Amino acid sequence: MDKFDDVDYWKGIILYGLNQATYKIALGKTLLELAEEGNDVVDWSQLSKVYLDNYIKRLKGTHLPQQNNPTRKTKMERIVDSLRKGKINYDTAVIQVGQEAFNDVIPRFQTIGTNKEIVGERFYHFDHCKKLYLHDPTFRIHEEFKQELFDELEARWSLLEGAFTIVHGDWQLSNDIRDIYLVNGYSRTNITHNIPFLQGYQGNTCFYCGEPIRDTDIHVDHVLPRQVIQHDEIWNLVLSHGICNLHKNDALVGKHYFEKLVARNENIMGSNHPWKKKIADALGSTPAKRAKSMWHHYENARIVLRNNYWENSPGYNRETDPFFKRLITKLNNP
Ligand SMILES: [Zn+2]
Known part of the structure; x- marks a missing residue:
C-alpha cells in the first residue's frame, strides 16, 4: 500500500468532502487555530468559541449562503443571526454552538468522500460535549504547512459560497425578510397544548x-415553516x-391550503374564544385585513422558499x- 503524509490526508478531507455546507471547512480552520494555541486537550467551550468566531468573521456584512439548500439556513447562520440581532448574547451563542452545531461535523470530518477508514482518527478524537483531543499530526501539519493550509481553506470556503449562491435566488431580499421575522419572533414554545383548541x-x-x-x-404543524416565520402563533x-x-x-404549501387556513382562522374569529384577541392583534380587526396580512406573510415565505x-x-x-362543508365554515366565511 502507498504511504501518504499527514498533509495528504488533510487535503483529502478538505478537497474531497461531500460539501453540502461549509461546516467542514470551518472546522478545518478551527482545528488549525486550536493547534496554534498549543493544547492537545481542548474544552468543548473553547472549541465552540473558536468555531463561532470563524463564522462571526465570515458572516460579517453582506455574507453569502453557507449551504446548498436555498430554503434553509445552517445552524451556524441562525446562531450568528440571533447574536447579531441581539436575540441572544455571546455566551449563549457559544453554548448553542457546542450543543447544536457539532452533531454532524465533528464525527464526520475525518472522512474522504464517504470513506471513514482511510483517515480514521488521525487528527483528533473527542468526547462529545466535553473534550476534543488533538493528535500529533494536527500539530505537525500546522507547524509545517500553516500558511498553505489556511490559504487553501479560505479558497475552498469561497468556492463553496460561490457555488451555493448560484443555486440561491434573491439572497439579499430573502435575508432581509428572515431578519424581520427573527427580530419579531420568539424561541420555540411547547405547542402541543394547542391540540384540543385546534381540534375544535x-x-x-x-x-x-x-x-x-x-x-x-x-x-x-406550522403551515408557513417556523424556520422562516420564527413564531408559534396560533393562526x-x-x-x-x-x-x-x-x-x-x-x-x-399550495395556495389552496393557505385559503383553507384563512377560512379556519375566520372560524376561530367567529367564536367567543379568548384567543380571538391574539389573532386580531396579530393579523387585524376585520376579515379583509386579516386575509391581507396572511397573504403578505405567504408572499414573504414564497420569496424565502x-x-x-x-x-x-x-x-x-x-x-x-x-372542512368546507361544515356549518361553522359556511357561517364564518360567507
Ligand atoms: Zn393527513
Whole structure:
C-alpha cells in the first residue's frame, strides 16, 4: 500500500468532502487555530468559541449562503443571526454552538468522500460535549504547512459560497425578510397544548389530507415553516398526520391550503374564544385585513422558499374536503 503524509490526508478531507455546507471547512480552520494555541486537550467551550468566531468573521456584512439548500439556513447562520440581532448574547451563542452545531461535523470530518477508514482518527478524537483531543499530526501539519493550509481553506470556503449562491435566488431580499421575522419572533414554545383548541375548529381531521386522525398520531404543524416565520402563533398552526407533516417538510404549501387556513382562522374569529384577541392583534380587526396580512406573510415565505412548493397530500381534493362543508365554515366565511 502507498504511504501518504499527514498533509495528504488533510487535503483529502478538505478537497474531497461531500460539501453540502461549509461546516467542514470551518472546522478545518478551527482545528488549525486550536493547534496554534498549543493544547492537545481542548474544552468543548473553547472549541465552540473558536468555531463561532470563524463564522462571526465570515458572516460579517453582506455574507453569502453557507449551504446548498436555498430554503434553509445552517445552524451556524441562525446562531450568528440571533447574536447579531441581539436575540441572544455571546455566551449563549457559544453554548448553542457546542450543543447544536457539532452533531454532524465533528464525527464526520475525518472522512474522504464517504470513506471513514482511510483517515480514521488521525487528527483528533473527542468526547462529545466535553473534550476534543488533538493528535500529533494536527500539530505537525500546522507547524509545517500553516500558511498553505489556511490559504487553501479560505479558497475552498469561497468556492463553496460561490457555488451555493448560484443555486440561491434573491439572497439579499430573502435575508432581509428572515431578519424581520427573527427580530419579531420568539424561541420555540411547547405547542402541543394547542391540540384540543385546534381540534375544535378544524375537526378531528388532518388539515392536509382531510382524513380522520387518531389521537396517537396528532402533529401540530406550522403551515408557513417556523424556520422562516420564527413564531408559534396560533393562526399559523394546524393539526395533521405525522406522515402528512413529514411529506410537507419545510416547503411552502399550495395556495389552496393557505385559503383553507384563512377560512379556519375566520372560524376561530367567529367564536367567543379568548384567543380571538391574539389573532386580531396579530393579523387585524376585520376579515379583509386579516386575509391581507396572511397573504403578505405567504408572499414573504414564497420569496424565502422560492419554488420549493408542496402542492398536495396524495388524494386530497378541496371539493370534497369536509372542512368546507361544515356549518361553522359556511357561517364564518360567507
Ligand atoms: Zn393527513
